[in-house]
Amino acid sequence: MGMRHRISPRVLEKVAFGGLWVAAGVVVVPVFGVIAYMLVKGFGALRLDMFAVSTEGLLPAIVGSSALVLLTGLIAAPLGVAAAVYLTEYAHEGRLVRLIRLAIVNLAGVPSVVYGLFGLALFVMLLGFGRCLLAGACTLALLVLPLVISTSEEALRQVPHHLRQASWALGATRWQTIRRIVLPNAFPGIITGLILSIGRAAGETAPILFTAAFYSLTHPFPRSVFDEILVLPYQLFVMATEAPDVTLEEKWATAFVLVALVVGLNIAAIVLRARLRKARRW
Amino acid sequence: MSEDATRPWAQDERDEAPKGEVIARPPGEIRMEARELDMYYGDFQALQKVDIAIPGQQITALIGPSGCGKSSFLRSLNRMNDTIEGTRIEGLVQLDGEDIYAKGVDVVELRKRVGMVFQTPNPFPMSIYDNIAYGPRLHGVTDRERLDETVERSLRQAALWDEVKDKLRQSAVGISGGQQQRLCIARVLAVEPEVLLMDEPCSSLDPTATFRIEELMLELMDEYTIVIVTHNMYQASRVSQYTGFFMLGELLEYGPTTRIFENPLDSRTDDYVRGRFG
Amino acid sequence: MLRSRQAFDGQLMQLHQRLLQMGSFVEAMLEKSMRALSEQDVNLAREVISADDVADAMDLDIERHCMELLALQQPMSKDLRLIGTVMKVIADVERIGDYSVDIARTAIKLAGREYFKPLVDISRMGEIVGVMLRRALQALVGNDLEIVAEVIERDDEVDKMWYSLLDEIEVIIQERPETVPQAVSLLLVARYLERVADHTVNIAERVAYMVTGHFETLAPSHRSDYRLPDDNTTD
Numbered sequence: 001m002g003m004r005h006r007i008s009p010r011v012l013e014k015v016a017f018g019g020l021w022v023a024a025g026v027v028v029v030p031v032f033g034v035i036a037y038m039l040v041k042g043f044g045a046l047r048l049d050m051f052a053v054s055t056e057g058l059l060p061a062i063v064g065s066s067a068l069v070l071l072t073g074l075i076a077a078p079l080g081v082a083a084a085v086y087l088t089e090y091a092h093e094g095r096l097v098r099l100i101r102l103a104i105v106n107l108a109g110v111p112s113v114v115y116g117l118f119g120l121a122l123f124v125m126l127l128g129f130g131r132c133l134l135a136g137a138c139t140l141a142l143l144v145l146p147l148v149i150s151t152s153e154e155a156l157r158q159v160p161h162h163l164r165q166a167s168w169a170l171g172a173t174r175w176q177t178i179r180r181i182v183l184p185n186a187f188p189g190i191i192t193g194l195i196l197s198i199g200r201a202a203g204e205t206a207p208i209l210f211t212a213a214f215y216s217l218t219h220p221f222p223r224s225v226f227d228e229i230l231v232l233p234y235q236l237f238v239m240a241t242e243a244p245d246v247t248l249e250e251k252w253a254t255a256f257v258l259v260a261l262v263v264g265l266n267i268a269a270i271v272l273r274a275r276l277r278k279a280r281r282w
Numbered sequence: 283m284s285e286d287a288t289r290p291w292a293q294d295e296r297d298e299a300p301k302g303e304v305i306a307r308p309p310g311e312i313r314m315e316a317r318e319l320d321m322y323y324g325d326f327q328a329l330q331k332v333d334i335a336i337p338g339q340q341i342t343a344l345i346g347p348s349g350c351g352k353s354s355f356l357r358s359l360n361r362m363n364d365t366i367e368g369t370r371i372e373g374l375v376q377l378d379g380e381d382i383y384a385k386g387v388d389v390v391e392l393r394k395r396v397g398m399v400f401q402t403p404n405p406f407p408m409s410i411y412d413n414i415a416y417g418p419r420l421h422g423v424t425d426r427e428r429l430d431e432t433v434e435r436s437l438r439q440a441a442l443w444d445e446v447k448d449k450l451r452q453s454a455v456g457i458s459g460g461q462q463q464r465l466c467i468a469r470v471l472a473v474e475p476e477v478l479l480m481d482e483p484c485s486s487l488d489p490t491a492t493f494r495i496e497e498l499m500l501e502l503m504d505e506y507t508i509v510i511v512t513h514n515m516y517q518a519s520r521v522s523q524y525t526g527f528f529m530l531g532e533l534l535e536y537g538p539t540t541r542i543f544e545n546p547l548d549s550r551t552d553d554y555v556r557g558r559f560g
Numbered sequence: 561m562l563r564s565r566q567a568f569d570g571q572l573m574q575l576h577q578r579l580l581q582m583g584s585f586v587e588a589m590l591e592k593s594m595r596a597l598s599e600q601d602v603n604l605a606r607e608v609i610s611a612d613d614v615a616d617a618m619d620l621d622i623e624r625h626c627m628e629l630l631a632l633q634q635p636m637s638k639d640l641r642l643i644g645t646v647m648k649v650i651a652d653v654e655r656i657g658d659y660s661v662d663i664a665r666t667a668i669k670l671a672g673r674e675y676f677k678p679l680v681d682i683s684r685m686g687e688i689v690g691v692m693l694r695r696a697l698q699a700l701v702g703n704d705l706e707i708v709a710e711v712i713e714r715d716d717e718v719d720k721m722w723y724s725l726l727d728e729i730e731v732i733i734q735e736r737p738e739t740v741p742q743a744v745s746l747l748l749v750a751r752y753l754e755r756v757a758d759h760t761v762n763i764a765e766r767v768a769y770m771v772t773g774h775f776e777t778l779a780p781s782h783r784s785d786y787r788l789p790d791d792n793t794t795d
Contacts, residue, residue, distance in 0.1 A: 092367060162404040166466070168365055169398040170417040170473060171390045180416070181406060516634060543636050545773030555636040557565050 035259060042252030058257060063221055064133075064229035065202055065261070068212065071137035071225065072144065072201045077194055079141070080148030084190075087149070088156045089178055108146035113206040115143045120210040134225040136212025143207055144197040151193025155186040188276035195269035203262050205233035232258045304547050306537040308337035308524055313477060313507045314359060314396075319373035321354055321363065328354045330531045331373075336477075336524075341499060341508045343518035343539070346528035347559060352511045355528070356479050359509065360396040361389050377477070394421065397470035401482040403462035405454035405469075410446050413454045413465060417473035432472050440468035441498050460491025467498065478502065480510040484517065496521050515555060519543050527551045568633050572642060575625055576700075579646050579653075582618040583697040586657045589615065590693065590756065593663040594686035597749065598679050600671045608664035615657035619650050637773075645770040649700070652759040652766075656693065659752045659759075666745050675746075676739040681728070682750055685721050688714060689753045689760070696763040703771050711764040718757040725750045 091097045119139025129135040159182050167177040183190075212229055236254045314336040321329035329351045336342050344352040354363065361382060363369045375382050382392055394417075406413050414433040415423075423429060433450070437443040442464040446457065454465055463483060470478065480499075484492040499508055499521055512518050518525050519539060526536040527548070535542065535551040546552045553559055589608050596605035626647045629635065635643055692714045699707035726747070733743050769775045 160404075162400065162402065163406060165362070165365070165400065166404045166406065166469075167416075169360065169362060169393055169400075170420060170469065171393040172420050173390060176420060180420075185407060515636075519636075544640065546637060552637050556639050557568075557636075 035256070035263070038252050038256040038259060042249050042254070042256050058232070058235070058254060060221060061230040061232045061235040062257070062261075065232045067133060068136055068140065068208065068229060068231055069198050069202045071133060072140040073194060073198050075137055075141035076144050076148050076197060080145050080194075080197075081152050081190060083145075084149050084152035084156055085178060085183075088153050089174060089182065104146045104149055107142075108150075111206075112143060112204055115139055116207040116210045118142070119207055124211055129226065131211055131228055132226045133212055133229050136208045136229070136231075137225075139207045139211050140201045140204060143204065144201050147197045147200060148193060151196065152186070152190045155189025155193060156182060158189055159185045188273050191276070192269045192273040195265055195272065199262050199265035199269070202265065203233060203258065205237055208234060209237075232261065303537070304535050305333055305533065306524075307335050308340075308538075311338040312336065313338040313378060314509075315374075315376045316355070316358070317374040317376075319355070319358065319371065319375060321351075321358055321372075322370045323354075323366070324368040328531050329358070329371075332533045334526060334533055334536055336507060336509055338507045339503060339505070340523045341503050341510060341521050342524045342526065343522035344509065344511045344526045344528060345513070345515045345518050345554075347554070348513065350528040351531040352526075352528045353481055355533075356398075356481055356509060356511050359477070359479055360393050360398055362393075362398060364389065394473050395475055396477040396479060397473065397475035398479040398481065399463070399466050399470055399483050402486050403459060403466050405462050405465050407453065407455055409451045410454045410457070410465060411450040414469050414472050417469060421473065436468040436472040439471050439502070440464045441494070441501070442468055458491075460487050460494060463487060463491070463495060464498065467495075471502075475506065477507045477509065480508065482511055482513060485513065492517070515543075527554060529554070568629075568635075568639075571625075571629060571633075572639060575622065575629070575643070575646055578618070578622050578625070579649060580697060580701060582615065582622065582650060583653055583693075583700070585611070585618065586615055586653050586660065587690065587693050587697065589657055589660040590663075590686075591690055593660040593667065594683065594690070596664055597667040597670070597686075598683050600667065602668055602671050605664040605667040605671075609661050612657055612661045615654060619654040622650050623647060638770075641770045641773060645766045649763050649766050652762045656756050656759050659756050662752050663749055666749050670742060670745055673742070676732070676736070676742055679746070681721065681725055682746060682753070685718065685725070685750060685753050688718055688721070689757050692718070692757055692760040693763075696760045696767070699764060699767045703767070705768060705771055708764040708768050711760060715757050715761045718754060722750055722754040 123135035123138045312335045319332040357363045415429045525539045525542040535548045593608045
């Protein structure tokens with residue numbers, strides 16, 4: 001055969017697949033590697049009394065993070081979903097819409113420290129909330145808003161157009177169709193997006209640095225939204241850099257808890273989406 | 283074909299509806315009518331000066347090659363074109379003598395009176411019962427008994443009741459394609475329309491399911507005015523009383539179905555029905 | 561045009577051709593049978609009688625082809641009318657063939673004895689009818705409506721000839737009773753020719769339908785309100 005100088009397609013295929021596996025590995029291995037490393041390094045310090053109610057205990061921080069993330073979700077969700085609904089269902093393609101989309105994309109690229117400063121200026125100082133849970137949540141909400149909007153938009157777009165047409169043809173208004181057909185069917189996707197956004201918010205340090213968090217405290221749990229809170233990322237930051245009597249093990253253990261929280265949220269999102277998807281088929 | 287008075291056979295004594303008119307006006311009650319209808323998608327003109335009168339309680343078929351405008355025309359009858367960006371119409375479309383594009387017309391009410399069934403069956407991902415009840419609930423009906431009655435009546439009208447009466451709570455997506463399409467028809471019937479628009483309702487169905495839908499159309503004809511767009515002219519010849527032939531946005535010929543298929547007046551219609559266009 | 565439709569057009573042309581072939585064949589049968597009669601040629605007469613089998617086979621063959629096209633091609637409009645026309649016309653043509661056979665048999669029966677009078681009028685009738693048939697077939701070839709009108713006029717002439725022949729023979733057999741057997745046979749031949757003329761008119765009417773799409777009873781004699789020239793009865 002006169003094909004001696006060319007590589008056979010079968011070999012090429014094996015090489016390509018091999019390359020793709022390596023690429024996947026490069027992504028996946030470090031993730032597990034880091035988690036495993038943290039676990040190993042902090043194992044000694046992972047004790048139940050880590051969750052004690054003291055400045056070294058993590059419980060206040062966990063509670064604080066949870067409250068923060070929940071409030072962020074409560075603020076970002078209605079705003080983000082409403083914006084997504086407007087963009088997909090009502091807006092006419094035109095300069096205004098293009099401008100809005102441009103703004104959203106750019107918002108997503110703003111460094112989180114800038115959000116922190118912005119939050120400081122607007123919520124803490126101008127609006128007078130002071131450093132507190134509310135200010136932190138508002139700032140984080142702004143941060144995750146682009147993510148909520150784009151995942152919601154994606155979920156809304158996934159609803160087949162012919163369902164809307166069927167609804168309109170029966171005499172439904174746009175809003176009736178959105179409320180009865182589009183939103184219920186986009187629900188799994190929207191929720192998944194929300195959980196992912198919350199997961200992201202949970203891990204952010206810079207925005208809450210200026211707006212909500214502090215390290216030592218007189219009362220461990222916030223009594224109102226206007227109280228300051230302890231949060232995991234900041235806890236970790238301080239422990240890593242300033243706290244004098246914290247062991248290396250304890251630092252790794254805290255890091256592990258934080259990562260476990262975020263990973264846990266993401267896994268919950270995936271599982272929830274899979275369950276909800278199975279319950280509805282087009 | 284010009285009328286030549288010296289030929290004895292040009293004197294037709296049969297009393298057929300307007301003979302010799304390329305665009306006929308059916309005798310009897312006219313439910314919907316278009317006059318000098320132009321339609322644009324942006325700059326593209328999809329319909330040119332369409333004049334057509336749709337007779338009541340009959341089946342009118344619209345045929346023509348792909349892209350000829352027949353579906354666009356159908357959608358202009360219940361203003362579904364409004365949902366597509368950039369569409370514009372000029373001219374008149376009337377339902378029972380009233381302009382449906384006039385200012386202040388309630389489009390929701392219009393779509394109740396003029397219902398539509400689409401090419402691919404599109405049941406909502408909910409139970410069969412909820413699908414049928416969707417329309418009435420939209421328009422404010424909440425009484426359980428009334429809904430039950432409406433669901434049964436509509437499913438019976440669509441010749442589907444016997445097949446699904448024991449699984450009303452099951453998802454509508456689980457039934458066969460032909461059944462889904464009948465479900466969509468029942469769903470439209472539940473809002474008690476006067477006119478039924480069908481856009482190639484059988485094109486995604488197998489021949490048996492197609493024949494059942496055609497049966498159904500012939501049954502529904504007594505109560506409803508039906509307009510069907512079909513790319514299958516044999517279907518048009520089987521079910522319709524009046525047929526219109528569209529090409530490149532123009533209605534070239536419109537008349538009794540027997541005339542269109544036995545002896546059309548326009549040579550382009552003739553070429554089309556004989557399959558001479560590629 | 562689509563290839564399948566081109567093939568279909570080919571089939572339609574073929575059908576048309578075969579109809580014309582059958583028509584010409586039967587035209588020849590008619591002409592020969594009349595010649596056999598006037599020349600008292602028994603062999604020629606026998607030729608005509610055996611030719612009928614061929615004509616019948618053509619009839620069946622063409623009909624089968626038509627049914628096949630109807631079933632498989634779903635023809636519409638002009639195409640449908642063509643096929644419908646062909647199916648009806650072959651029936652008329654086949655009957656003309658049968659009448660030619662009847663004339664041939666009469667020729668055999670009357671052969672051997674001299675005719676009581678020269679067959680001037682019958683021969684003339686035979687000629688006219690032969691021309692009518694030829695013209696009807698030409699109308700079929702050319703989709704020509706002018707010829708159709710012509711055929712219909714000739715039919716009137718043939719009818720008149722039939723009636724005058726009838727009168728003439730009535731007189732002759734009263735005067736010379738010994739001529740009765742021959743006279744009766746010749747009267748029958750005239751009757752056959754008149755029937756052939758009617759079938760020719762049918763063919764012409766079918767051509768008109770095929771071309772215009774309107775079915776008409778064009779020949780006056782085919783209409784129920786037609787009255788014979790000397791008809792004294794009232795209805």
